[in-house]
Amino acid sequence: MRSEWLSIISTSFVALIFTLFPHNEWYQQYAPQWLLLTVLYWCIQEPTRVGLIYAWFLGLVLDVGTVGLLGANALLFTLSAALVLGIRQMLFVTGPMQQALFIAGLSIVFLLLSLWMQGGIENGVTVLNYLARALSNLIAWPVMLLMFYLIRQRLS
Amino acid sequence: MALFESHRPGITKLLILVLLSVLFMALDRAGSIWALRITTGIGSVTDGISRLVQAPAQWGQNLSASFQDNLKKTDTITQLRQENLLLKGQMQQFFDLQNEVNHLKKLLHGQDSVVPNVLLARLIAVNDSPEQQSFTINRGINDGVKPGQPVIDGEGIVGQILRSSLSGAVVVEVDSRRHALSVSLGDTGFVGILNGTGKRNTLTMDRIPERYPIKVGDLLTTTGLDGVFPKGYPVARVSQIHDDKSQAFINITATPVANLNQVTEVLVLTDPPDAPPPPNRATEAATTQSQPLLNLINAGKPQDPLALPLLLPPGFKPLPDAATARPAANGKPPHAQ
Numbered sequence: 001m002r003s004e005w006l007s008i009i010s011t012s013f014v015a016l017i018f019t020l021f022p023h024n025e026w027y028q029q030y031a032p033q034w035l036l037l038t039v040l041y042w043c044i045q046e047p048t049r050v051g052l053i054y055a056w057f058l059g060l061v062l063d064v065g066t067v068g069l070l071g072a073n074a075l076l077f078t079l080s081a082a083l084v085l086g087i088r089q090m091l092f093v094t095g096p097m098q099q100a101l102f103i104a105g106l107s108i109v110f111l112l113l114s115l116w117m118q119g120g121i122e123n124g125v126t127v128l129n130y131l132a133r134a135l136s137n138l139i140a141w142p143v144m145l146l147m148f149y150l151i152r153q154r155l156s
Numbered sequence: 157m158a159l160f161e162s163h164r165p166g167i168t169k170l171l172i173l174v175l176l177s178v179l180f181m182a183l184d185r186a187g188s189i190w191a192l193r194i195t196t197g198i199g200s201v202t203d204g205i206s207r208l209v210q211a212p213a214q215w216g217q218n219l220s221a222s223f224q225d226n227l228k229k230t231d232t233i234t235q236l237r238q239e240n241l242l243l244k245g246q247m248q249q250f251f252d253l254q255n256e257v258n259h260l261k262k263l264l265h266g267q268d269s270v271v272p273n274v275l276l277a278r279l280i281a282v283n284d285s286p287e288q289q290s291f292t293i294n295r296g297i298n299d300g301v302k303p304g305q306p307v308i309d310g311e312g313i314v315g316q317i318l319r320s321s322l323s324g325a326v327v328v329e330v331d332s333r334r335h336a337l338s339v340s341l342g343d344t345g346f347v348g349i350l351n352g353t354g355k356r357n358t359l360t361m362d363r364i365p366e367r368y369p370i371k372v373g374d375l376l377t378t379t380g381l382d383g384v385f386p387k388g389y390p391v392a393r394v395s396q397i398h399d400d401k402s403q404a405f406i407n408i409t410a411t412p413v414a415n416l417n418q419v420t421e422v423l424v425l426t427d428p429p430d431a432p433p434p435p436n437r438a439t440e441a442a443t444t445q446s447q448p449l450l451n452l453i454n455a456g457k458p459q460d461p462l463a464l465p466l467l468l469p470p471g472f473k474p475l476p477d478a479a480t481a482r483p484a485a486n487g488k489p490p491h492a493q
Binding site: 016 | 162164165169170173177181184199202282284285287333
C-alpha cells in the first residue's frame with residue numbers, strides 16, 4: 001500500500017522533471033509527454049488510487065510549470081484520464097503495442113485540442129510538426145511500461 | 157481482482173473537475189488575483205524543480221571554467237579590468253550629467269529622476285509555446301521581483317516579468333504574440349504600439365502615417381507612456397518597411413536589439429524610475445500644480461495636445477500633432493496574460 005503510493009508519486013515527480021528538463025528547443029518540441037503517459041499508466045494499473053483528481057492536479061502543475069493557460073492541461077488531463085478509466089478493462093488485457101497505439105491516438109486528439117486552445121494553428125506544417133510528439137509517445141510507451149515494471153518489482 | 161472491477165469515473169466528479177478547469181482558464185484570461193495566487197503557489201514548486209535540474213549544468217560550467225587555461229583567464233581579467241576602468245570613467249561624467257539634469261528638472265517640475273535599481277538574474281529554463289516566448293530566471297519574490305517589472309540585457313529591452321514565485325520568476329519576451337509596448341520611432345517623434353508576433357525576433361508596428369521619414373535601421377526606443385518600461389531604452393531596429401501604395405500608411409517589421417536567441421543573464425529593473433505614481437498621488441500632484449505653471453511646462457512639448465490650444469487660434473485643428481498623440485493615448489498598456 002505504502003510502496004504503491006511511493007512509486008506513484010516518485011514516478012510522477014521524475015516525469016515532471018523530465019518535462020521541465022533542459023532548455024533545449026528540439027527536446028521541448030519532440031519529447032514524449034512524460035507526465036501524461038505516467039498518469040495514464042497509473043490510471044490503467046492502479047485505478048483505486050490514481051483517478052481524475054490526481055490527473056487534474058498534475059495537469060494544473062504542468063500548466064504552471066510550462067507557463068501556459070492555467071487550467072488548459074488540467075482539463076485535457078482529466079478528460080484523457082476519464083476516457084482511459086472508462087475503457088480500462090479493455091486496455092488492461094491488451095498487449096503493449098495495442099496500448100501504445102491507443103495512447104498515441106489519444107495524444108493526437110490531446111495535442112490538437114491543446115494547440116487549438118493556444119491559438120497556434122496557422123498552417124498544416126506547424127500542426128504536423130506539433131503532432132510529432134504523438135509519434136514519440138508511441139515509441140516511449142513500451143519503454144515506459146518496462147521501466148515502470150522494473151520499478152514496481154524493486155519497490156514491492 | 158482489479159481486473160474485473162469497473163472503475164468508470166463518476167460523471168459528477170468529472171463535471172466538477174471540468175468546470176473547475178474552465179473556471180481557472182477564465183480567471184487566468186481575465187488576469188484575476190486568484191489565478192495569480194495559484195500560479196505563484198504552484199510556481200514556487202515548479203520553478204524550484206527547474207532550478208534543481210539546472211544546478212548540475214551550472215556546476216559543469218563552473219568546473220570547466222576552473223580547468224580553463226590560466227593564460228586565457230589572465231587575459232580575460234586584464235581585458236575586463238580595462239573595460240571596467242573605461243566604464244567607470246564614463247560613469248563619472250554620467251553622474252555629473254545626472255546631477256545637472258536633476259537640478260534642471262527640479263527647477264521645472266520639482267522632482268528628480270532616479271537611477272533604476274537593477275538585479276542580475278540567470279536564466280534557468282526556457283518555456284516556449286505557440287502562445288508566448290518566455291523563460292524562467294533564478295530570482296523571485298524574495299529578491300523583490302514583481303509581475304510587470306521590465307527586464308533588459310546589455311543591449312536593450314528583453315521583456316517583462318509575467319509571474320514571480322518564491323523560487324523564481326517567469327519573463328515574457330517582447331516578441332511574444334500577446335506582448336505590446338509603447339515606443340517612439342527614431343528621430344521622427346512618432347509614438348506607437350510595437351507588437352510581438354510570436355515569431356522569433358520579429359516585431360511589428362502598423363499604420364504609421366506615410367509622411368514620417370522611416371529608414372531601415374532606425375532605432376525604436378521606449379516612451380515610458382505605458383507605465384511599465386522606463387523612457388529611453390532601446391527596443392528594436394527597423395528591419396523591413398512595407399509600404400502599401402493604396403493606403404496612406406506604412407507597416408514596419410523590426411528586430412529586437414536585445415539578444416533573445418542566447419539569453420543567459422538578464423537585468424531586472426526592480427524599481428522602474430519612470431513608473432507613474434499611484435493614481436491618488438497623481439491626482440494630488442495635478443491639483444497642487446498651478447495651471448499657468450503646468451501650461452508653461454507643457455509649452456515645450458509640441459506633441460502634447462494640452463499645450464496647443466494656448467498657442468493657436470481656437471478654431472484651428474491641430475491635425476498632425478493630434479494624429480501623433482492619438483496612438484499613444486489610446487494605446488493599450490503592454491500586457492501579458
